Amino acid sequence: MALDADQIAGTLAARGLRLTRQRRAVLDAVAEASSSVSPVQVFDAARVRCPELGLTTVYRTLELLSEIGALRRVHGPDHCEAFVPAGAAHGHTVVCSRCGRAMEFTECDMRAVVDAAARQTGFRITEHFLQLSGECPACGERAGRPHRAAADGA
């Protein structure tokens, strides 16, 4: 998933922050990964380009980039904290429970769930987080379960 570094730099600048070399290395490590990545995986990947990078900085940067909406926090395949690039302002992540591949989807109709929650609790619901997990097409094929959409030719 592509991330717009210029746009992210702009968002940071609006907060008086810069897209430093360290932050850029962390951002790239998440953007270039083919699956969701844990902070330690980001640390390993980003240090190739930025050897002075520390694990604490990685944690802080992941936190910051999630806060400004550039990254999304997800549960990785082992239910550890992991990160994926966030393409859309409001989107959700589906994570493959076999290989950790993450994809974003933006169509969510949560009205029925939100209405039910509001009715039951009396809360005014203002936000939701949703993550789905399953088996990606590649893992399905490897396991001899061809992707349905592909089999239908859809």
Ligand SMILES: [Zn+2]
């Ligand atoms: Zn997979």
Ligand SMILES: [Zn+2]
């Ligand atoms: Zn949603």
